[in-house]
Amino acid sequence: MLDLAAAAVKGLGYAAALGAVGITLAQNSLAGFGGALAPGPRRLVRAAGALLAISACYSAFLYFLRLGGEADAAILGALFLSPLGAALALQLVGGLWLALAPGRPAAFVAALLILAAFGTVGHSAARGLPSSLSVVVHVCAAAWWFGGLWLLLSAARRSTPDEFVALVSRFSRQAIWVVLILLAAALLTAALILEFRFDLGLAYERGLLAKAGLTALLLLLAGVNKFVLTPRLASSDRALPWLRRAILAELGLFVGIMGATAFLTTYLSPHEDHDGVHAEAGAPQVDGPIAVYSPWAPAMPGGAGTGGGYMTLVNNQPFADRLVAARSEWAEHVTLHRSSMDGNISRMRDIESLAIPAGGRITLAPGSYHLMFTGLYAPFVEGDVVPITLVFERAGEVNVTLAVGPIGGMPDHSH
Amino acid sequence: MTRFVKAMLAALLLTLPAMAMAHTALRSSSPASGSVLTRSPSALTLTFIEPTRLTSLNLVSSAGERALPFSAAGPLTYTAPQPRFAPGRNEVRWRALSRDGHVVEGRIIIVLRAPAR
Numbered sequence A: 001m002l003d004l005a006a007a008a009v010k011g012l013g014y015a016a017a018l019g020a021v022g023i024t025l026a027q028n029s030l031a032g033f034g035g036a037l038a039p040g041p042r043r044l045v046r047a048a049g050a051l052l053a054i055s056a057c058y059s060a061f062l063y064f065l066r067l068g069g070e071a072d073a074a075i076l077g078a079l080f081l082s083p084l085g086a087a088l089a090l091q092l093v094g095g096l097w098l099a100l101a102p103g104r105p106a107a108f109v110a111a112l113l114i115l116a117a118f119g120t121v122g123h124s125a126a127r128g129l130p131s132s133l134s135v136v137v138h139v140c141a142a143a144w145w146f147g148g149l150w151l152l153l154s155a156a157r158r159s160t161p162d163e164f165v166a167l168v169s170r171f172s173r174q175a176i177w178v179v180l181i182l183l184a185a186a187l188l189t190a191a192l193i194l195e196f197r198f199d200l201g202l203a204y205e206r207g208l209l210a211k212a213g214l215t216a217l218l219l220l221l222a223g224v225n226k227f228v229l230t231p232r233l234a235s236s237d238r239a240l241p242w243l244r245r246a247i248l249a250e251l252g253l254f255v256g257i258m259g260a261t262a263f264l265t266t267y268l269s270p271h272e273d274h275d276g277v278h279a280e281a282g283a284p285q286v287d288g289p290i291a292v293y294s295p296w297a298p299a300m301p302g303g304a305g306t307g308g309g310y311m312t313l314v315n316n317q318p319f320a321d322r323l324v325a326a327r328s329e330w331a332e333h334v335t336l337h338r339s340s341m342d343g344n345i346s347r348m349r350d351i352e353s354l355a356i357p358a359g360g361r362i363t364l365a366p367g368s369y370h371l372m373f374t375g376l377y378a379p380f381v382e383g384d385v386v387p388i389t390l391v392f393e394r395a396g397e398v399n400v401t402l403a404v405g406p407i408g409g410m411p412d413h414s415h
Numbered sequence B: 001m002t003r004f005v006k007a008m009l010a011a012l013l014l015t016l017p018a019m020a021m022a023h024t025a026l027r028s029s030s031p032a033s034g035s036v037l038t039r040s041p042s043a044l045t046l047t048f049i050e051p052t053r054l055t056s057l058n059l060v061s062s063a064g065e066r067a068l069p070f071s072a073a074g075p076l077t078y079t080a081p082q083p084r085f086a087p088g089r090n091e092v093r094w095r096a097l098s099r100d101g102h103v104v105e106g107r108i109i110i111v112l113r114a115p116a117r
Helices: A002-030 A039-066 A073-080 A083-100 A107-118 A123-127 A129-158 A161-193 A203-232 A239-267 B002-019
Strands: A290-299 A307-315 A321-328 A331-342 A345-350 A354-356 A361-364 A369-376 A385-392 A396-407 B026-030 B035-037 B043-048 B052-061 B064-067 B077-081 B088-098 B103-112
Touching: A002 A039, A002 A083, A002 A107, A002 A129, A002 A161, A002 A239, A039 A073, A039 A083, A039 A107, A039 A129, A073 A083, A073 B052, A073 B088, A083 A107, A107 A129, A123 A129, A123 A161, A129 A161, A129 A239, A161 A203, A161 A239, A203 A239, A290 A385, A307 A321, A307 A331, A307 A354, A307 A385, A307 A396, A354 A361, A361 A369, B026 B103, B043 B052, B043 B088, B043 B103, B052 B077
Parallel strands: A290 A396, B035 B103
Antiparallel strands: A290 A307, A307 A361, A307 A369, A321 A331, A321 A354, A321 A385, A331 A345, A331 A369, A385 A396, B026 B043, B043 B077, B052 B064, B052 B088, B088 B103
C-alpha cells in the first residue's frame, strides 16, 4: 500500500515538474527569452510548482516510512545524505521558487534545478554520468513539449486568431527538433540502462515498450495536428475546436506516459532476474541425471512439528533409478510416505524407496507419494526456502530447495 | 476509450502484488538464509549486490521482536554483532535504500536447534 502511494505521489510529482518546467522553458523559447507569461499559464506554473514542492515533502515522508519509520541515524542518513535527499531538495527548492516567482527570467534557473533532480537519483543516474545526462535531456525535451501544449491550449482561448496561428507555427517548427532530441535521448538512455541488452521476457523491458507505444500514439496525434489541422486553421472555423480537442488528448496521453513511468521506476528494476539470490528457490532444477520440478511444501498451521514436501522428479538417465532417502537440516527425519484411500479412510504408510523408470517421471503430491518431515526444528512459514538432499540409488545425491507456499497450497510461481 | 482505460487499470492492479517484493538486492548473508545452527553466531553479515544503504534490521523469534544494531563494514557489507538468536525459527527482516533510489527489503531465516545428543 505504501508502495502504491509512493508510485502515485511520484506520478503526481512528474506531472507537476514537467508542467512547471515545461511551461517555463516553452514560454522562453516561443515568446523569446524572458518573454512575459500570460495570466493563465502563470497560475498553472504557480500551482505546479507548489504541487511539486508538496509531492517532494510527501515523497520524503513515504520513503521514511518505507525504510523502517524510525528517526535513527541509518534511516535519516539514507534519506537526507544521499542522492535521493539531494534530488528531493532540488525538487523542493525549484518547486517553491516557481510557485513564488513564476515567469521571471530567473525562473529558468529554478527549471534547471528541477531538471537536475532527474539526473541525481534513479535507474539512469545510478548507471553513471552519460545516462544521467541523457535522461536530463530526455526529461527536458518532454517537459518542453508538455508545457508547449499547455501554452497552445491557453492561447487558443485568449489570443486573436492571427496570434494563435503564428504561435502554432512557431511551436510546430521548434517541436520537430525537440521531438527528435526526445526520441534520441530516450533510445540512448534505455540502451545505457539496459547495457544494450533488450530482453522482452523481462517486465522492465515490457514496461519500456508500453511507454514507447503510448509515445507512438502521441506522435501520431501530433502528426495529425501538424499536417491536417494546423494548415486548415486559417481557412476553416471547425479546425480550431478540433485542434483544441486534439491538444487535450495529447496532454491526456502525456499523463498516461508519466503514470507508466512512475510505475516503471517504482515497481520494476532494469536488472531484475540478472541477479538476486532468491530467484533460485522453487525454480526447476533441470540439469543432471535427475531433474526436479517445482519443489514445494505447504506452510504449517500453528507451528506443527511435522510437514510434507512435494515435487516432480524426472529421470534423465537411460536406466531406472530409485529415490532411497532424503534428509534436511531442518528436521530430525525425512521419510518417504504414500497416502492412499482404503474405502473412506485415508491411510499413510512408510515406503522404502520410490522407483522411477528410465526417462520416466513421478510426481510427489498431496494424497499420493510425499516426503514427510518429522522433528522439525522450525515450522515452515510461507516464503521460506528449505534446503533438502535427495539420495538416489544410481544418480547419488541431489540438492533441492523447497519453496514454502501458503497453508494447504502451492507457492505462487509468478514472480 | 473508457473500457480500454478500465482494462489497463485492471491489468495494472493485477500485476501489483507480484511486483511488491520484486527487488532483491541481497547477494548473500552469513549465516545463509535457511541455515540450521546449534549455537548463535558471533555476527550476522549481509552482503549486497551493489552499494546499498541498510536502514532497518529486525529480528523476529520466539523471544519476540527487536531491532538488531548494525554497522557498515564496507560499501556492500553490513554486520550485526551478537544477534543472539533464540531456539527455533529466527526471521531477520531487512530494509534498505538501493543506489537507484528503490526501497528494497527481504528476510533471512536462521533456525537454531539443540546440539545433537
